Amino acid sequence: xxxxxxxxxxxxxxxxxxxxxxxxxxxxxxxxxxxxxxxxxxxxxxxxxxxxxxxxxxxxxxxxxxxxxxxxxxxxxxxxxxxxxxxxxxxxxxxxxxxxxxxxxxxxxxxxxxxxxxxxxxxxxxxxxxxxxxxxxxxxxxxxxxxxxxxxxxxxxxxxxxxxxxxxxxxxxxxxxxxxxxxxxxxxxxxxxxxxxxxxxxxxxxxxxxxxxxxxxxxxxxxxxxxxxxxxxxxxxxxxxxxxxxxxxxxxxxxxxxxxxxxxxxxxxxxxxxxxxxxxxxxxxxxxxxxxxxxxxxxxxxxxxxxxxxxxxxxxxxxxxxxxxxxxxxxxxxxxxxxxxxxxxxxxxxxxxxxxxxxxxxxxxxxxxxxxxxxxxxxxxxxxxxxxxxxxxxxxxxxxxxxx
Amino acid sequence: xxxxxxxxxxxxxxxxxxxxxxxxxxxxxxxxxxxxxxxxxxxxxxxxxxxxxxxxxxxxxxxxxxxxxxxxxxxxxxxxxxxxxxxxxxxxxxxxxxxxxxxxxxxxxxxxxxxxxxxxxxxxxxxxxxxxxxxxxxxxxxxxxxxxxxxxxxxxxxxxxxxxxxxxxxxxxxxxxxxxxxxxxxxxxxxxxxxxxxxxxxxxxxxxxxxxxxxxxxxxxxxxxxxxxxxxxxxxxxxxxxxxxxxxxxxxxxxxxxxxxxxxxxxxxxxxxxxxxxxxxxxxxxxxxxxxxxxxxxxxxxxxxxxxxxxxxxxxxxxxxxxxxxxxxxxxxxxxxxxxxxxxxxxxxxxxxxxxxxxxxxxxxxxxxxxxxxxxxxxxxxxxxxxxxxxxxxxxxxxxxxxx
Numbered sequence: 001x002x003x004x005x006x007x008x009x010x011x012x013x014x015x016x017x018x019x020x021x022x023x024x025x026x027x028x029x030x031x032x033x034x035x036x037x038x039x040x041x042x043x044x045x046x047x048x049x050x051x052x053x054x055x056x057x058x059x060x061x062x063x064x065x066x067x068x069x070x071x072x073x074x075x076x077x078x079x080x081x082x083x084x085x086x087x088x089x090x091x092x093x094x095x096x097x098x099x100x101x102x103x104x105x106x107x108x109x110x111x112x113x114x115x116x117x118x119x120x121x122x123x124x125x126x127x128x129x130x131x132x133x134x135x136x137x138x139x140x141x142x143x144x145x146x147x148x149x150x151x152x153x154x155x156x157x158x159x160x161x162x163x164x165x166x167x168x169x170x171x172x173x174x175x176x177x178x179x180x181x182x183x184x185x186x187x188x189x190x191x192x193x194x195x196x197x198x199x200x201x202x203x204x205x206x207x208x209x210x211x212x213x214x215x216x217x218x219x220x221x222x223x224x225x226x227x228x229x230x231x232x233x234x235x236x237x238x239x240x241x242x243x244x245x246x247x248x249x250x251x252x253x254x255x256x257x258x259x260x261x262x263x264x265x266x267x268x269x270x271x272x273x274x275x276x277x278x279x280x281x282x283x284x285x286x287x288x289x290x291x292x293x294x295x296x297x298x299x300x301x302x303x304x305x306x307x308x309x310x311x312x313x314x315x316x317x318x319x320x321x322x323x324x325x326x327x328x329x330x331x332x333x334x335x336x337x338x339x340x341x342x343x344x345x346x347x348x349x350x351x352x353x354x355x356x357x358x359x360x361x362x363x364x365x366x367x368x369x370x371x372x373x374x375x376x377x378x379x380x381x382x383x384x385x386x387x388x389x390x391x392x393x394x395x396x397x398x399x400x401x402x403x404x
Numbered sequence: 405x406x407x408x409x410x411x412x413x414x415x416x417x418x419x420x421x422x423x424x425x426x427x428x429x430x431x432x433x434x435x436x437x438x439x440x441x442x443x444x445x446x447x448x449x450x451x452x453x454x455x456x457x458x459x460x461x462x463x464x465x466x467x468x469x470x471x472x473x474x475x476x477x478x479x480x481x482x483x484x485x486x487x488x489x490x491x492x493x494x495x496x497x498x499x500x501x502x503x504x505x506x507x508x509x510x511x512x513x514x515x516x517x518x519x520x521x522x523x524x525x526x527x528x529x530x531x532x533x534x535x536x537x538x539x540x541x542x543x544x545x546x547x548x549x550x551x552x553x554x555x556x557x558x559x560x561x562x563x564x565x566x567x568x569x570x571x572x573x574x575x576x577x578x579x580x581x582x583x584x585x586x587x588x589x590x591x592x593x594x595x596x597x598x599x600x601x602x603x604x605x606x607x608x609x610x611x612x613x614x615x616x617x618x619x620x621x622x623x624x625x626x627x628x629x630x631x632x633x634x635x636x637x638x639x640x641x642x643x644x645x646x647x648x649x650x651x652x653x654x655x656x657x658x659x660x661x662x663x664x665x666x667x668x669x670x671x672x673x674x675x676x677x678x679x680x681x682x683x684x685x686x687x688x689x690x691x692x693x694x695x696x697x698x699x700x701x702x703x704x705x706x707x708x709x710x711x712x713x714x715x716x717x718x719x720x721x722x723x724x725x726x727x728x729x730x731x732x733x734x735x736x737x738x739x740x741x742x743x744x745x746x747x748x749x750x751x752x753x754x755x756x757x758x759x760x761x762x763x764x765x766x767x768x769x770x771x772x773x774x775x776x777x778x779x780x781x782x783x784x785x786x787x788x789x790x791x792x793x794x795x796x797x798x799x800x801x802x803x804x805x806x807x808x
Contacts, residue, residue: 016457016460016461019461020461023461050480053420053480053484054483054484054487056420057420057423057424057427057484057487057488057491058487058488058490058491059491061487061490062486062487062490064497065483065486065487065490065498066483068479068482068483068486068498068500069479069480069483069484069487071479072476072479072480075472075473075475075476075479076454076457076473076476078472079458079469079470079472079473080457080458080461080473082466082469082472083458083461083462083465083466083469083473084461084462086462086465086466086469087461087462087463093468094469094472096472096549098502098547099547099548120547143502143503143524144503145500
């Protein structure tokens with residue numbers, strides 16, 4: 001008998017029939033003698049419908065009222081899932097975030113979990129019930145409903161798993177694990193049996209859209225081992241856990257491509273102390289996520305700053321830069337026809353030559369490198385967007401990932 | 405400046421545009437210097453959609469889970485209404501039933517309000533906010549979400565008006581007041597300016613579908629004066645209040661027709677003590693609402709029992725009676741082609757001749773009386789259903805209600 005936390009995403013509970021399917025899956029786990037706490041998201045599409053209705057009454061709805069509104073999406077799913085379980089003879093009780101004792105700070109629409117009071121839930125669990133918890137939501141100390149922002153339901157599951165000391169945490173989604181590359185691009189991409197938190201974090205932040213980084217960070221902090229798997233089949237998924245020794249034998253574990261970035265070049269700015277700081281302070285004040293910063297100094301005491309930003313933020317970035325460039329001089333050019341390719345693996349820490357292998361493979365495929373950035377377990381390069389898929393295949397083959 | 409509780413029903417907040425209309429109405433009241441607490445229902449149709457989805461996952465959904473589910477309908481409306489108010493520059497805060505401190509017993513789907521802790525609401529009200537409260541819902545002492553059953557939003561408004569000592573309570577609905585008869589049937593029916601709780605109760609329970617009796621009873625118990633009016637125009641409605649002296653000058657204030665009743669005759673049962681008790685105990689045990697009971701004793705020591713039940717409960721009544729008739733003998737006949745016509749007025753208490761006037765008028769119109777039942781402020785008769793509309797017009801004219 002194990003104590004298991006499961007999380008089913010919006011497509012897994014997208015309609016009445018899928019909710020019944022999920023109920024049958026849960027029943028099978030319970031019939032096998034397990035204790036179950038199940039976190040569910042809103043039905044796919046519901047959150048967007050609610051946002052559209054909110055925008056129709058007010059283009060700039062208050063964040064507090066958005067939380068009051070959006071939390072009903074998950075509240076619908078918990079009740080329907082509990083009813084479906086009753087229908088197949090499984091005792092079940094639904095819990096809103098507030099009822100589950102998920103206390104957060106008071107930052108509406110992107111609250112952070114502070115503590116979980118799992119006592120009522122533990123009591124219902126010991127009484128033999130399956131507990132269905134609304135993901136994505138909590139309550140602050142003043143009794144206000146809060147939501148956790150993107151990827152919030154994963155976070156609910158992982159935080160609950162930590163709070164009730166679950167033996168397993170299973171994140172059911174519409175992909176059946178973490179792959180060495182996007183299988184739609186690299187035909188012989190392999191599903192990874194295991195991956196470390198650090199590798200998952202690099203992959204999550206690099207366009208492998210399985211999970212948001214914050215949930216992985218939370219799991220790493222509290223040592224919650226979790227498995228990413230599909231609710232539409234019974235295949236084993238990918239287990240995400242602390243790094244273990246044998247992982248290091250494998251140098252590279254995945255190739256990720258992010259086509260949603262843009263390259264920004266700020267050229268001909270004065271090369272003196274504080275200039276770069278002013279540029280990035282302006283971007284930070286505008287809440288723009290900057291990555292892959294490179295500076296090089298040209299002739300005549302002028303410098304170029306190059307970095308990437310999400311494509312959705314390029315116009316905001318240009319606006320923020322316009323003000324500061326009046327002061328420090330220079331000009332801005334933006335290139336959206338780029339992609340960021342990264343290879344990730346904890347084994348890089350102890351193996352040299354990874355960069356050389358990657359650059360060599362890309363050169364042979366005539367892929368030009370516009371920017372390079374490295375970390376302990378990752379090498380990223382910016383390349384032309386129309387070369388990205390080919391580059392992913394070449395890199396995947398260069399590290400022998402098809403044999404992983 | 406007055407402190408006003410308003411309640412808007414499901415059709416008044418049926419879509420985004422109507423919610424904006426309601427926001428503008430509220431703004432006008434607030435701009436006039438009033439303090440406002442506004443109770444809203446779920447958008448028309450939403451509750452039925454949720455029930456359909458529940459039945460699709462489980463034909464017999466648990467009542468606790470139904471409450472978790474149905475409460476989201478109002479929670480959507482409060483958030484959207486608050487957002488719409490922000491959009492027209494009015495500070496507003498939405499409250500779920502739990503946040504509004506509406507504590508109920510633990511009887512899911514038909515909970516009774518026990519207490520209201522209005523302190524948080526009072527604080528927000530004093531800070532200048534319009535308070536938007538979800539109707540129909542509350543919370544029990546264990547933190548479980550409850551709903552109040554049919555007419556629950558009216559009850560929320562009236563209970564809040566009592567709790568915060570409101571100066572006025574306005575129930576906005578899709579009719580613009582209480583009429584002396586159904587205007588679709590009796591063309592010269594008049595809207596009543598005022599009506600007593602007792603009269604409203606008799607009319608509410610007699611097919612004048614403006615409000616459920618429990619809300620009127622609650623208002624009478626706590627002396628909450630309320631007005632029933634339309635949210636689609638600015639006409640004054642009908643004020644419901646304690647009986648005042650001048651009301652008694654008017655003998656009859658309304659004619660109500662209920663076509664949803666059936667007449668049940670239990671004939672040829674033994675005329676001995678305890679027989680009738682057994683019959684009505686069986687009906688009570690089956691939760692059947694019985695009205696207008698008449699017993700007459702025929703020849704040979706056998707008796708007939710006649711009464712009315714809601715048409716929706718005739719088959720349940722027949723089932724309940726079958727068991728008891730095995731014991732006491734007799735047989736059951738059901739007639740659904742009947743209607744109940746009632747004239748109501750507190751003035752009857754001190755005026756004689758009302759029955760004579762009614763019976764005389766109906767006789768002249770060749771309407772046969774199948775059953776008669778009277779209370780202090782009401783006379784009801786059972787007549788053929790196809791004569792009901794004509795009878796309503798005749799009775800309305802006999803008491804001069806067109807001149808009220």
